[in-house]
Amino acid sequence: MTHLLLAFFLLIASCSSSQPEDTPVIAESMLDTNKVLIVYLSRTNNTKAIAEIIHKNVGGTLVALELENPYPKDYLTTVEQVANENARGYLPPLKTKIEGIENYEVVFVGFPTWGMQLPPPMKSFLKQYDLSGKTIIPFNTNGSYGIGSSFQTVKELCPNSTILEGFSTKGGVERDGIYFVMEGEKGKQVQTEVKKWLAKIKQMK
Secondary structure (H helix, E strand, O other), X not given: OHHHHHHHHHHHHHHHHHOOOOOOOOOOOOOOHHHEEEEXXXXXOHHHHHHHHHHHXXXXXXXXXXXXXXXXXXXXXXXXXXXXXXXXXXXXXXXXXXXXXXXXOEEEEEXXXXXXXXXXXXXXXXXXXXXXXXXXEEEEEEOOOOOOOHHHHHXXXXXXXXXXXXXXXXXXXXXXXXXXXXXXXXXXXXXXXXXXXXXXXXXXX
């Protein structure tokens, strides 16, 4: 009996020493990448670059919004058209169709700031699809004027969704002829910022 008790205590000591109390426990991500959708609108590819960084770190399905009737290439003509659409509440029809959107639980929505507002095509997307019960995460690029009312509009158009903290960064300034800027040191900086943001909102894979 003495030998059996001694063996029992040695076994307990061995198990305890193999998992010290101060050993950190690393929790696995609970994010199901098959249920993540990343939808973006990008005119000069800056928002597209952010969407691709998110996709690299989160996974999921990446979708670019395209219109049935694309905006003009000329910047000033597009500005005038968008201002008119905003004033009329016009929602341009989308060429992009997303099948099985009900299967996604997390939807990232990315867009530039146009006229300090959410671009009409993104309004079309948020109006066209029922995102009730889903987690919506906005991300944005802008010409240094910030998000304007865009994030607030996302909340208003998704009243039955959970809206997480969004991300915004300065992109190109098309009116000044500054187009794609998400490269070089700026590209590295933005990658770091996006990763920190995704970690903060617990959306890293």
